[in-house]
Amino acid sequence: MIDIQLKDQTLLPQDCIDFVACPKAGGSSLFIGTVRDNTKGKQVLRLEFEAYAPMAVSEMKKIAIQVKEKWQAEKVAIHHRTGTLAIGDIAVIIAVATPHRKAAFEACAFAIDTLKETVPIWKKEIFEDGEVWVAAHP
């Protein structure tokens, strides 16, 4: 089972934990990505996330399906935030439940790595003195 969410409201880790909870799974691994207060030492004021929503949801679904197949994951939840985020806010949560724990870590790491490469979501960092679309330029 898969739970994909893309929304402009606070993400709740407990929702993902409850979704992946499963008597067949001995372990679940979570990744929680939060807004850091700095980039290369420069103070970040806030972030703005923008998504090409239908494709973002479909790419997140593809990741969840791959995770289920490659690591025999029982359940996978991927929640991603859009809109304006303050320092410390949660931008993304990935939760994976597998029968054995090694697979849970591998699957969760694969999911966040792949999400950052393929899912059409863009973030802009807002500094005191300007703003930058992250990773846009080499």
Place this chain on the structure above:
Amino acid sequence: MIDIQLKDQTLLPQDCIDFVACPKAGGSSLFIGTVRDNTKGKQVLRLEFEAYAPMAVSEMKKIAIQVKEKWQAEKVAIHHRTGTLAIGDIAVIIAVATPHRKAAFEACAFAIDTLKETVPIWKKEIFEDGEVWVAAHP
């Protein structure tokens, strides 16, 4: 900062998430170990966890300190349950926040692997037809 807990009440992932939340950390990794409904296909009714408490706490502290040093973790929480657990109950939670996500996964995996090797806690699986101290015999 380190938060070690050994207790006979329900473990709450949100407590660990709140503890490790940190504006300096861009990512946190959690591991949640739950009671599986079977061992090698045999139905488990419940588990009983027993700890040599002072040493269990000090060994968990050692792991948290290693994690902080090896992976520059900002914060580490390790909570472990004792007493009688039903299927699906949480036995252990490990949460690690690091500036970069790769370190968070590695640190969290190291912590749970080491915990299972060094922390003096023992679990007994209760089946329909008997009980077994897990991993006691070769």
Place this chain on the structure above:
Amino acid sequence: MKIQVLAFGIAKDIIKDRALEMEVKDGISIVALKAQLCELYPDFEQLRSLNIAVNADYQNDDFILSEKDEIVILPPVSGG
């Protein structure tokens, strides 16, 4: 043919709009569309990568576009 191209992230800043109407030759490929975009807006050449999504899916450079496709400029993604 006339196509509508949607833009997100920095692509929106480059074309200074959320969408762009373009006159392109019939049966244009993605690689040719990208070349035409870079000619109109040289800032696209400065990006780390430039992809075109068709109907909410990645497509290769040799993919042939038609008028009814939903065409989206994808600058380098940075979610998570």
Place this chain on the structure above:
Amino acid sequence: MKIQVLAFGIAKDIIKDRALEMEVKDGISIVALKAQLCELYPDFEQLRSLNIAVNADYQNDDFILSEKDEIVILPPVSGG
């Protein structure tokens, strides 16, 4: 000397108690204590491993015990 040895997990089942009073020779090492325990309770030899903690810490086989130490039999752990 007389020592008190605490037991957890399967060790508790083997000695059929939470603690055991033992008469051992003065300055006994951990390895010698383990041998004495295995002689008293051969079931200890069947375990995957057998460790002795002293004052809530792991110690090596050659560690010398004294009467005031808190000595604990640690069968193979299985937390998590």
